[in-house]
Amino acid sequence: MNTRKDSEFAKHISELQSPLDKPYSKKIDYDLFKSDDDTQYLNKQIHNVNPDCLTFLPDFFWYFYFCIGWVYFSTYMFLIVFFMLFIKNNDFITGSFFIWFVLLGVLLFATLCTPLVLLVYQLIRKQSYRTQYYFLKKEQKVAYYYRSSFKLRHPYELKIVNYKDLIPDLRIVRYNEAYKPLNLYVANPKTGDITHHLQIENFNVNAKVQWAFIRTYMESPADDLPIDNEICQAYPVDTSQSLFACSDIIFRKNGLLNNTHSGSDTAIVLTISSLYALGYLFQGNHYQCVKRAILHPDVKKLLTWDGKDNPYPIQPITPEAEKAFQGKNWQVNFRWIVAILINLSLFAWAVVAYNS
Incomplete structure (x- = not known):
């Protein structure tokens, strides 16, 4: 079987590296x-x-946490340099030094605090980073938004493909054989050229289990899908008006909080979130701004469920x-506001302690 470099995806169906069972091709394991x-x-x-x-x-990749670390480091270094210049230079009020000080300040801000500015801009703009895929069981289709990573200024395009064509x-990643993400392709049956590429990539789950899960939903009765109603929650994250509620999800997914948003277990969240507030808020924003193909008229007309008698045991929204x-x-909002204030206080203390 022909392969391309690991940094590239297949352009022709013959270049796939490790194909799995196609839909309806054989019994699900x-x-x-x-x-x-x-x-x-x-x-x-x-x-x-x-x-x-x-x-x-959508999966939340580790490099977002790396970016958050960059933001912290950049802001930290900017404050250190700023205070050192302010304290150690007594002639900063002279004309030449003042001009130099302003230019240096602008340069430092541009080079070190750009990630912080971009983060604040992202929290306001809510630009989606990852594609969400909608597996439409009755219609046997998959809907998703697509935009090339090289065309950041272009709008997302709605794609609808037949499930049976996947x-x-x-x-297979050459330098990390343990990481074998699931990718779904659609090819032109005459030429074999790839026409659609669905990147169902995930670092945290066996791709074969994920594909079996998808197949079970699309091809089998509801009872065959292994749903745990104590874990699976119906969170309306991408339509939420609250960044704090979306940021709570990371705690609830890991069992650190109850699922009622009642405000209990506040001490645990304050202890953890105050140390990683920006990272969790950024992940909450990531969930909040997911593109919703389901809201598109071409997808809505494919949906026939009336919202009643869901055969899958999902916990309802309280x-x-x-x-x-x-x-x-107010309990959720107050908890996160306090966490942010603690976070800011810790970094203010670190800057003062370093320069004392």
Whole structure:
């Protein structure tokens, strides 16, 4: 089988590296669901599941945390330099030094605090980073938004493909053979050229289990899908008006908080989130700004479920959670405001301690 470099994806169906079973091609291997860690992880990642549609929360990559670390380091160094210049130079009020000081300040801000400015801009703009895929069971289609990574200024385009045309493949990474993400392709049946590429990449789950999970939803009765109703939550994250409620998800997915948004367990969240507030807020923003193909008229007309009698055991949204996602739950809001203030205080203390 021909292969391309690991940094590139297949352009022709013959270049796929490790194809899996195509839809409806053979019996689903339910033994894969015996892996509790993978199955529970997929339950945590479910955004919505009903007779019409299955969606997962887009995976949150580690390099976003690296960017957050860059923001912290940059801001920290900027404050150190600023205070050192301010304290050690007594002649800063002279004309020549003042001009130099302003130019240096602008240069430092531009080079060191650009990530912080971009982060604040992202929190306001809510630009999607990852694509969300909608598996439409009754219509046997997959809908998603697509935009080339090299065309950041171009709008997302809605794509709708037939589920039965998907060709699953494990992309093997040369320098990390343990990481074999799931990729789904659609090819021109005459030429074999790839026409659609769905990057269902995830660092935290076995791709074969993930593909079996998708196949079970699309091809089997609801009872065959291994849903844990204590883990799988119906969070309306990408339509939420509250960044704080979305940021809470990381704690609830890991069992550190209850699922009612009642405001209990505040001490745990304050202890953890005050140290990583920006990272969690950025992840909350990532969930909040996901593109929703389901809102597009061409997708909405494919949906037939009336919202009643969901055969999948998803925990319903509590009144407290509804208030939280509307930004009106004062306990959630107060907890995150205090966490942010603690976070800022810790960094202010670090700067003062370093320069004392």
